[in-house]
Amino acid sequence: MFKFSDILPFSSSEFYLFIAFSIALIFASKYVLRGKIAYQNIIFTISFLYLILLFPKPIHFITFTLYGFFIFKFLGRKKQMGGIFIVLLYVLPLILMKLTHVIPVFKLEKSLISIIFQIAGLSYATFKMIQIHIDERESDEKISFVNYFNFIAFTPTLLIGPIDRFARFQKNINQGFANLNQENFNKGLEFIMKGLLYKYIFAYAIFTLFINHLDASNGFLYHLSYMYSYLIYLFFDFAGYSLLAMGFGYMLGIQVPFNFDKPFLAQNPKEFWHHWHKTLGDWLNDYFFKPIFKDLTTRKVFTSIQRQSLALFLTFTLMGFWNGFEIHYILSGVLFGIYSMGHNYYAYLCKKNGKDVVFGKLNSTAIKYISIFLMFNSVAFAIYIFSGKLF
Amino acid sequence: MLNNRFFKNTWIYFLLILGYVLLYSVDVEHVIYPSKEGEVKSKVDFVYQQF
Amino acid sequence: MKNFLKYHLLPLILGLFIAFFVAIILVKSPLLLRKNEKTKEVSTTKKLNPNSCLATLVENEKQELELLASLQEKQGITLFGSSELSVDSRFIPFTYLPEKKGIRVNAFGHAFQQNFAIYCQLLALKKSLKNAKVCIILSASWFETEGTNMEAFLEFARPNFLKKIIRDQSISLDVKNYIGEYLFKNSDKIENSSQSINYFINLYKYKNIPFLNEYFFKKWKEFDKIAYKVNATYDKSVLADAVEIDWDKEMEFIQKEFTSKIKSNKIFVNDEYFNQYLKQEDGGFKKGNLLCLPKESNRELEDFKLLVQLLKQEKCKASFVIQSMNPHYYNKLESFNPVLEEIKKLLEKEKLPYLNLFTASKKKYEGGTLTDIMHFGDLGWLKVDEFLYKTYAK
Numbered sequence: 114m115f116k117f118s119d120i121l122p123f124s125s126s127e128f129y130l131f132i133a134f135s136i137a138l139i140f141a142s143k144y145v146l147r148g149k150i151a152y153q154n155i156i157f158t159i160s161f162l163y164l165i166l167l168f169p170k171p172i173h174f175i176t177f178t179l180y181g182f183f184i185f186k187f188l189g190r191k192k193q194m195g196g197i198f199i200v201l202l203y204v205l206p207l208i209l210m211k212l213t214h215v216i217p218v219f220k221l222e223k224s225l226i227s228i229i230f231q232i233a234g235l236s237y238a239t240f241k242m243i244q245i246h247i248d249e250r251e252s253d254e255k256i257s258f259v260n261y262f263n264f265i266a267f268t269p270t271l272l273i274g275p276i277d278r279f280a281r282f283q284k285n286i287n288q289g290f291a292n293l294n295q296e297n298f299n300k301g302l303e304f305i306m307k308g309l310l311y312k313y314i315f316a317y318a319i320f321t322l323f324i325n326h327l328d329a330s331n332g333f334l335y336h337l338s339y340m341y342s343y344l345i346y347l348f349f350d351f352a353g354y355s356l357l358a359m360g361f362g363y364m365l366g367i368q369v370p371f372n373f374d375k376p377f378l379a380q381n382p383k384e385f386w387h388h389w390h391k392t393l394g395d396w397l398n399d400y401f402f403k404p405i406f407k408d409l410t411t412r413k414v415f416t417s418i419q420r421q422s423l424a425l426f427l428t429f430t431l432m433g434f435w436n437g438f439e440i441h442y443i444l445s446g447v448l449f450g451i452y453s454m455g456h457n458y459y460a461y462l463c464k465k466n467g468k469d470v471v472f473g474k475l476n477s478t479a480i481k482y483i484s485i486f487l488m489f490n491s492v493a494f495a496i497y498i499f500s501g502k503l504f
Numbered sequence: 505m506l507n508n509r510f511f512k513n514t515w516i517y518f519l520l521i522l523g524y525v526l527l528y529s530v531d532v533e534h535v536i537y538p539s540k541e542g543e544v545k546s547k548v549d550f551v552y553q554q555f
Numbered sequence: 556m557k558n559f560l561k562y563h564l565l566p567l568i569l570g571l572f573i574a575f576f577v578a579i580i581l582v583k584s585p586l587l588l589r590k591n592e593k594t595k596e597v598s599t600t601k602k603l604n605p606n607s608c609l610a611t612l613v614e615n616e617k618q619e620l621e622l623l624a625s626l627q628e629k630q631g632i633t634l635f636g637s638s639e640l641s642v643d644s645r646f647i648p649f650t651y652l653p654e655k656k657g658i659r660v661n662a663f664g665h666a667f668q669q670n671f672a673i674y675c676q677l678l679a680l681k682k683s684l685k686n687a688k689v690c691i692i693l694s695a696s697w698f699e700t701e702g703t704n705m706e707a708f709l710e711f712a713r714p715n716f717l718k719k720i721i722r723d724q725s726i727s728l729d730v731k732n733y734i735g736e737y738l739f740k741n742s743d744k745i746e747n748s749s750q751s752i753n754y755f756i757n758l759y760k761y762k763n764i765p766f767l768n769e770y771f772f773k774k775w776k777e778f779d780k781i782a783y784k785v786n787a788t789y790d791k792s793v794l795a796d797a798v799e800i801d802w803d804k805e806m807e808f809i810q811k812e813f814t815s816k817i818k819s820n821k822i823f824v825n826d827e828y829f830n831q832y833l834k835q836e837d838g839g840f841k842k843g844n845l846l847c848l849p850k851e852s853n854r855e856l857e858d859f860k861l862l863v864q865l866l867k868q869e870k871c872k873a874s875f876v877i878q879s880m881n882p883h884y885y886n887k888l889e890s891f892n893p894v895l896e897e898i899k900k901l902l903e904k905e906k907l908p909y910l911n912l913f914t915a916s917k918k919k920y921e922g923g924t925l926t927d928i929m930h931f932g933d934l935g936w937l938k939v940d941e942f943l944y945k946t947y948a949k
Contacts, residue, residue: 295556295558295559296558298559299558299559299562299563302559302563303513303516303562303563306513306516306517306520307516309520310516310519310520310523313523313524314519314520314523314524314527315523317527318523318527321527321533322532322533322536325533326536326537509562510561510562510565510566513562513563513566513570514565514566514569514570514573515570516566516570517566517567517569517570517571517574518569518570518573518574519570519574520570520574521570521571521574521575521578522574522577522578525574525575525578525767526578526581529757529761529767530578530582530587530767530770531753531757532587534750534753535587535588535589538589538750538777544709544714544745544746544747544748544749544752545709545745545746545747546704546705546706546708546709546744546745546746
């Protein structure tokens with residue numbers, strides 16, 4: 114009765130069985146084998162077994178990891194290789210995969226592009242590869258393929274993150290079995306229970322009891338209800354998923370970073386991206402926004418605020434493209450870009466004028482609640498565009 | 505002994521179990537939205553013998 | 556360990572306790588039950604044929620009424636069977652008996668209809684079973700299967716029938732659980748399961764959790780009441796006047812006629828079938844095996860017993876025919892004997908008439924009983940005709 118292929122993380126009972134088996138294996142390695150097999154090798158075995166036994170297109174994914182490792186080891190350190198060129202090499206497969214959704218010839222299930230590049234988890238692997246490349250290429254420590262693979266293919270975070278950082282991940286690997294302790298186990302179990310609650314109870318309930326039964330003939334009211342319910346649904350589903358990844362990560366000894374933390378209490382876009390899909394927000398900030406801003410600054414083009422605005426706009430537009438080349442994804446990215454630009458300009462004006470240019474002397478609690486309200490609705494609208502319901 | 509973490513976890517377990525019973529066992533979706541019955545089909549198509 | 560107990564085990568137990576407490580209050584309240592006062596009427600005014608065979612009930616709901624009408628009209632005979640009902644023979648009961656004896660015979664079924672499908676149909680219509688003349692043709696090959704297959708079940712245990720069973724409070728919970736067990740264990744073979752199928756599945760699934768079991772049982776109130784109305788009568792003009800038949804002479808004649816026609820083999824299989832399916836290039840012929848399941852773990856036998864119990868309980872004038880299988884073709888026919896003994900024992904105990912044409916012995920097998928390897932031929936049908944006539948009309 115068990116299926117042995119095409120099982121994505123957290124998608125079916127077989128996956129949960131596999132991960133439970135993995136946790137048992139890693140604890141047995143600590144307490145029964147008394148650490149005779151190195152911790153990193155066990156993590157490698159688990160990730161490798163998952164790919165080979167359950168993951169769709171394991172060979173493709175492993176080949177892609179080898180491809181990334183090759184670029185990192187042999188091309189990245191050559192000074193003559195320009196940074197942009199290297200990044201393009203990393204993202205080329207991802208671009209080709211995203212094209213399969215929009216170019217009719219690529220869309221065909223049996224088109225060569227689709228067969229080769231339609232790989233689950235490709236985008237998150239790409240993010241992590243770029244991160245290792247930028248942060249570790251000049252590091253003195255040699256990174257072995259086992260460690261590289263462990264970071265890229267770590268089962269709980271393989272598909273939809275959270276996006277860890279290599280140095281942080283490697284720290285846990287080096288600590289080895291020490292992280293497999295009661296405290297982490299209990300914490301992990303807490304994350305898992307909360308994740309199950311979010312994903313399988315809250316998100317499922319919103320979807321089946323509400324979204325599924327919205328009456329499309331209600332026009333504006335329908336779209337409004339959809340907008341809010343979809344946002345709440347997406348939050349619980351995605352946050353639940355991230356919590357499950359964290360929980361199983363902790364149980365395996367890896368302290369996977371958190372991704373969602375009360376995002377709807379954010380008062381501005383900057384705060385929002387610190388609490389909603391945080392690891393993506395941080396990644397975009399560190400590996401896209403900052404380099405662009407730095408580049409623009411060295412070129413001395415525009416004023417500081419213009420440079421900031423441009424960099425913000427480009428960053429969020431890129432996020433839109435990363436979601437997919439469909440118009441609704443791109444537009445939602447652009448919208449988030451506009452929000453950030455708008456808020457940044459507002460903060461700049463407030464600082465310049467020494468007073469709040471919009472709210473004036475309104476009391477700070479009122480400003481806080483108005484800001485939360487505005488932010489929540491702006492996000493709801495952008496996510497509504499993202500959902501593709503409108504076009 | 506009884507601190508916040510204890511109550512928080514009790515709350516999570518409570519909601520998980522109650523949610524499971526209501527959503528997956530009792531199937532409240534069908535209670536709230538009784539759908540019309542369509543034709544139920546067998547997934548296995550038997551090739552009938554010559555008769 | 557202490558933290559695990561304090562932050563997980565204890566919260567789990569406490570959470571479970573409170574959640575069950577709340578769930579019990581909720582499922583016992585009327586909040587989670589819909590009231591349905593609707594009555595669904597299924598009626599027909601079409602003149603009924605007293606000499607028909609209805610292979611399936613899926614085409615429209617009016618077909619269900621044909622079965623009901625056949626059970627309600629106590630003069631004629633209702634015949635259930637499987638693939639043999641599709642044989643082309645002038646001696647088939649729904650042709651022969653109306654023509655020669657003026658007896659109405661309506662047959663229902665086609666290949667793969669087995670005991671459980673027949674049981675569910677009759678269970679739904681059990682109020683019409685009293686004094687109804689029902690004959691069921693059993694085949695040994697049913698008892699080598701794991702019971703009725705899902706496709707056949709869905710074809711005959713129609714949604715209206717299932718609803719009638721659900722709403723019928725005189726049907727015991729054990730019986731409903733039995734249907735639930737079948738559906739639950741075969742649920743992977745059902746596409747988009749209906750509410751009535753879910754009713755049975757849930758009843759079985761939660762049979763050990765009292766408050767959920769009680770809740771799912773109470774959900775019978777949510778189903779439409781099915782009201783069948785047969786506003787039609789049988790077209791008696793089709794029935795001929797009875798003629799005298801010398802059964803033995805007629806049998807001798809058609810047996811000779813059958814055997815004289817066969818040129819290709821000596822195993823009493825008609826030429827067309829033999830040449831198409833059995834003939835081998837070396838001049839021999841293919842053989843098959845009957846792999847009857849042991850009587851201790853034979854789901855089909857369980858279904859049969861339940862069916863007998865229902866017919867007896869509802870005072871139905873039921874009878875059974877046990878069809879032959881060609882012993883020249885089949886090996887291991889004796890594997891059916893223990894089950895056959897069990898069947899015979901039960902029928903004798905319940906004083907239900909039966910005709911056994913099954914034999915594992917080549918010597919005892921009468922050529923012509925079957926037209927091929929497992930379906931009645933003219934002789935077999937005539938024997939059934941005689942049995943039906945003597946059981947019901949004499």
